[in-house]
Amino acid sequence: MTSRHRLRTTVAICALMVAVVSTSASVRAEGSVESVDRLATAVAPAPAQRQTPPLRSAVIISDSAMAGVRWNGALGGFRGFAADARLESCRRLVTSSCRGREGYRPRTALSEVNSLPAAGSRDVLVIAVGYNDWHANFESDARTVLAAARAKGFTTVAWVTYRELVGYTLPTSGARSDYAFMNARLRAIRDSGDFPELKLWDLDAYTRGVVGWFAYDGVHETRRGSWGVADWISRHVAALDGRPCVMPWSPTFAQDQVCPDPDALPPLRGHPDLSGLYGI
Secondary structure, eight states, rough: OHHHHHHHHHHHHHHHHHHHHHHHHHHHHHHHHHHHHHHHHSSSOOOOOOOOOOEEEEEEOHHHHHHHHHHTOGGGGGOSSEEEEEEEEESSSSSSSOOTTSSOOOOOHHHHTTTTTTOTTTTTEEEEOTTSGGGGGHHHHHHHHHHHHHHOOEEEEEEOOOOOOOOOOOOOTTOOOOOOHHHHHHHHHHHSSTTTEEEEEEEHHTTTTTTSOTTTOOOOBOHHHHHHHHHHHHHHHHHHHOOOOSSSSSTTOOOOSOOOOOOGGGGTTTOOOOHHHOOO
């Protein structure tokens, strides 16, 4: 073999080796990219799951309008929170309570609030008192109760609005208080910004047009109404945190995973099937 032939052969072999090495490097590089992709996929954080907040506690202070929840055996309608139900006949906000159907004068709402331990950050105070109060004194009395609730550390005070189109008369005088005026004063207090912890739960609007929930006076609950109101409060408490509703709206509906404010729903959706859910 001539020197020139040997040189051409050597050059060809070198070129072949360079090609092989380049191909191998390319394959390794591609494999490395795939490996990095697989590693990134393996260590990528899982999608964040929604954290469900802990259950709330609620102290519910009422007069005889909501005391039907206790009298009618509907305390089981308070669900999804720890309920401290202080439901008494003839209770008033600040002035001395009248003697109720159970033969004694209950503590006023103010005295009841003052008797409570300091509230935690997850505690709710529900005020459903006022049907036995005179409307002219209402705003001053409401502010007094709200100030006491703030002093106890409550950051959420839910005040239940009064049913306006009712025939209820005050037990001692037989006069009729102006519940529409009282609701208007509640909204004025809320809108003033003086008590940012105040929320209005609008029972008046929620129950307007319902059938079979109230006695002839329009205030005291029937057994059906007691379960309906307890269910309504439970949905409100769940809605504070966007928790799932503890009950569906009927046995044929799925439960809402984020419980809506029941006062904001259209009428046909906003009332539960009490017969189907609670056997009422």
